[in-house]
Amino acid sequence: MKTGLITSDTYQNHNTGNGHPEKIDRVTAVIDNFKKLDNKNLVWKKPSKFNKSLLEITHNSDYINFVERSFPKKGLSFLDGDTIISPGSKEATSDAVGSIIAAIDGVQNNEFKNAFCAVRPPGHHAEKNKAMGFCIYNNVAVGANYLIDKYKLNKIAIIDFDVHHGNGTQDIFYDNDKVLYISTHQYPFYPGSGTEQDKGKYNNIFNIPLPAGTTSVEYLNAYEFVLKKINQFKPEFILLSAGFDAHKDDPLAQFHLESKDFYDITKRTLELSKLYCNGKVVSILEGGYDLLALQESTKMHVDALIEFN
Numbered sequence: 001m002k003t004g005l006i007t008s009d010t011y012q013n014h015n016t017g018n019g020h021p022e023k024i025d026r027v028t029a030v031i032d033n034f035k036k037l038d039n040k041n042l043v044w045k046k047p048s049k050f051n052k053s054l055l056e057i058t059h060n061s062d063y064i065n066f067v068e069r070s071f072p073k074k075g076l077s078f079l080d081g082d083t084i085i086s087p088g089s090k091e092a093t094s095d096a097v098g099s100i101i102a103a104i105d106g107v108q109n110n111e112f113k114n115a116f117c118a119v120r121p122p123g124h125h126a127e128k129n130k131a132m133g134f135c136i137y138n139n140v141a142v143g144a145n146y147l148i149d150k151y152k153l154n155k156i157a158i159i160d161f162d163v164h165h166g167n168g169t170q171d172i173f174y175d176n177d178k179v180l181y182i183s184t185h186q187y188p189f190y191p192g193s194g195t196e197q198d199k200g201k202y203n204n205i206f207n208i209p210l211p212a213g214t215t216s217v218e219y220l221n222a223y224e225f226v227l228k229k230i231n232q233f234k235p236e237f238i239l240l241s242a243g244f245d246a247h248k249d250d251p252l253a254q255f256h257l258e259s260k261d262f263y264d265i266t267k268r269t270l271e272l273s274k275l276y277c278n279g280k281v282v283s284i285l286e287g288g289y290d291l292l293a294l295q296e297s298t299k300m301h302v303d304a305l306i307e308f309n
């Protein structure tokens with residue numbers, strides 16, 4: 001079967017200002033590369049439109065109203081110190097959420113086996129009622145709640161291999177036994193959360209903090225713990241918070257992963273997904289701030305999605 005690639009052009013209108021690392025060129029670099037490669041096993045699909053009630057499962061309605069009121073008519077505004085929005089951010093933010101909905105529906109309806117969403121803004125730092133760290137709505141969390149609400153699934157695993165801890169995803173699912181959240185991340189580091197002691201109300205959160213300077217071998221060894229937890233949980237669906245800022249060339253963090261490591265991480269995860277959930281995996285872009293590293297790493301990631309689907 002094929003792999004879905006969900007994207008739209010609206011990310012180009014989410015302007016974060018000059019010199020901001022979470023810039024328009026990130027997704028352009030990824031998308032232009034996939035257009036050039038023209039892999040016939042990729043099915044291109046647009047994000048879905050969705051009802052606001054879907055967001056309200058994940059975020060407080062006061063917060064959603066606050067975000068909607070905050071999109072400026074012109075210029076830029078700040079949702080937090082480093083989360084900047086422009087007039088076009090409204091549509092981009094909506095398409096980032098809509099991409100994971102389109103991806104999940106595509107997998108559930110057998111349009112494709114698995115999918116990657118190439119969108120921005122990212123989502124995993126966004127909490128129930130707080131924008132943070134370039135993130136406005138928590139895209140992957142909306143996806144997990146959509147699987148529970150629409151498809152009545154009871155076991156969703158979210159694997160977050162972004163180099164930063166997904167404090168938002170942890171916050172949203174802290175007391176939800178239907179969602180297993182596992183994060184590998186640099187620690188101590190931004191956003192400051194993500195210790196091994198944070199386990200969630202139902203022992204459903206697993207944090208794997210790793211020091212600055214973590215190498216490929218050390219990372220892949222640590223990832224064995226992620227695989228062990230997937231084996232124990234036996235998920236019905238796997239969502240990936242796919243950040244590529246653990247790459248050695250990334251300017252925002254200090255891990256030393258190579259582009260090909262993202263192939264290995266993806267392959268190992270997909271092998272388990274076949275055992276438990278018929279290979280149902282949806283991945284969504286989080287961080288990754290060196291354009292060439294991001295381009296190579298997303299290709300490696302999607303190569304594995306295609307090869308092992």
Ligand SMILES: [Zn+2]
Nearest residue numbers: 162164245287
């Ligand atoms: Zn990150």
